[in-house]
Amino acid sequence: MGAEANIKEIIKMNNIEKVYKMGSSTFKALNTVNLSISKGEYVAIVGPSGAGKSTLMNIIGCLDKPTSGEYILDGLNTNCSDNKLAEIRNKKIGFIFQTYNLLPKLNILENVELPLLYLGQTGSKTKEKAKQAIEKVGLSSHIKHKPSELSGGQMQRVAIARALVTDPQIILADEPTGALDSKTGQEVLKMLTELNKEGNTIVMITHDKEIAANAKRMITVRDGSITSDTLNKNEVLE
Ligand SMILES: Nc1ncnc2c1ncn2[C@@H]1O[C@H](COP(=O)(O)OP(=O)(O)OP(=O)(O)O)[C@@H](O)[C@H]1O
Ligand SMILES: [Mg+2]
Secondary structure, three states: HHHHHHEEEEEEEEEEEEEEEOOOEEEEEEEEEEEEEEEOOEEEOOOOOOOOHHHHHHHHOOOOOOOOEEEEEEOOOOOOOHHHHHHHHHHHEEEEOOOOOOOOOOOOOHHHHHHHHHOOOHHHHHHHHHHHHHHHHOOHHHOOOOOOOOHHHHHHHHHHHHHOOOOOOOOEEEOOOOOOHHHHHHHHHHHHHHHHHOOOEEEEEEEEEHOOOOEEEEEEEEEEEEEEEEOOOOOOOO
8 A cells, every 4th residue: 555545635736726728818717726625525516607617627637737736636746747647547536427428339347347457457357346336336237238228327327337446536526417317316416425425535516506415515616716615514524
């Protein structure tokens, strides 16, 4: 185990700014963001369209780098080469997207196995891990199916299995119920709550405050800044 293994603060952002350049003009999408998230938290990030949620999520997920400021993920400074950043991302983040992002030509088992292959793992162990993750989301009977043969809710469950299979430090969900009807959406939210109860750290982006109420903490982003950071009712600070 590395030295970072026992760090309680999994996400630590100091004065993060993100400036997009468009030709000769620039736009500051994030402005002096300071954020700290501990292991085991379930956080929703909300805010109106254009507030900077996806920009923030891309930085949290190591898909993009800030223009300035510092982002420490599980004790590691993410100000590193793109290759190293990709390695950190593959090891530490499990992604769930609104539109599932499954590969259509691969079956369910192969889709869930993929993040392990990216980590350089191969062989029967990876198949076993993928099968376990699929079992966890209740889709063991569908491992040979292609994504197109599943319902939206089932596809999102596969995406959850794929996010879990590497045992990531953070599960990052971007509008995970956005493409689902409300009943199926509730099932996906229940699954996220269950995963959080098991100790997983979850960060969910949503524009919907009702959905955000499933999380334990709600952070509001407006015009590139965090404007509120509250615990949802019934939650106490540990
Ligand atoms: N690649 C880019 N180049 C230039 N400007 C960008 C880029 N990406 C985002 N922006 C701008 O940054 C701001 C924040 O965008 P972002 O996508 O983070 O918003 P959001 O909160 O996720 O919105 P939504 O709820 O609509 O998804 C917006 O004004 C957007 O136009
Ligand atoms: Mg967005």
